[in-house]
Amino acid sequence: MSITLGRRQFSRTVVRWPVTLLTSQDKTEGETENVSPTGAFISCKNVPISEGSVRMVIKVPGHQPINVAGKVVWSTVLKPNEGTPSFGVGVEFTKISDNDSHFLREVILKRYGKMAERFINKKKP
Numbered sequence: 001m002s003i004t005l006g007r008r009q010f011s012r013t014v015v016r017w018p019v020t021l022l023t024s025q026d027k028t029e030g031e032t033e034n035v036s037p038t039g040a041f042i043s044c045k046n047v048p049i050s051e052g053s054v055r056m057v058i059k060v061p062g063h064q065p066i067n068v069a070g071k072v073v074w075s076t077v078l079k080p081n082e083g084t085p086s087f088g089v090g091v092e093f094t095k096i097s098d099n100d101s102h103f104l105r106e107v108i109l110k111r112y113g114k115m116a117e118r119f120i121n122k123k124k125p
Contacts, residue, residue, distance in 0.1 A: 021054050023055075037102075037108075038093050042056075042089050044088075052072060054071065063103065070091040
């Protein structure tokens with residue numbers, strides 16, 4: 001499943017990969033809901049950092065972990081009326097290796113082919 005662009009510059013793809021969010025004071029385990037070459041939506045059972053800088057280790061099955069620096073740009077409570085709530089954060093990557101960014105682009109292309117290519121290869125102004 002592809003996430004439409006809307007205000008986003010890059011397409012996102014739905015993936016469920018374990019992730020660890022690290023700050024200078026806390027460590028939170030979660031799971032990606034979707035990713036792009038420039039950011040991710042993460043869900044967590046515990047309250048994650050609500051704003052500011054974060055380091056992330058995304059554990060991709062069959063691939064080396066992706067280590068990125070990012071900033072939380074929004075957070076929310078997911079399913080607040082359905083039992084135990086979970087929490088979600090939108091993270092914009094501020095530092096990602098060229099190899100990891102390329103890998104994320106390839107994941108999107110493999111899932112969506114040429115349809116996504118025009119969006120993920122778009123350059124920032």
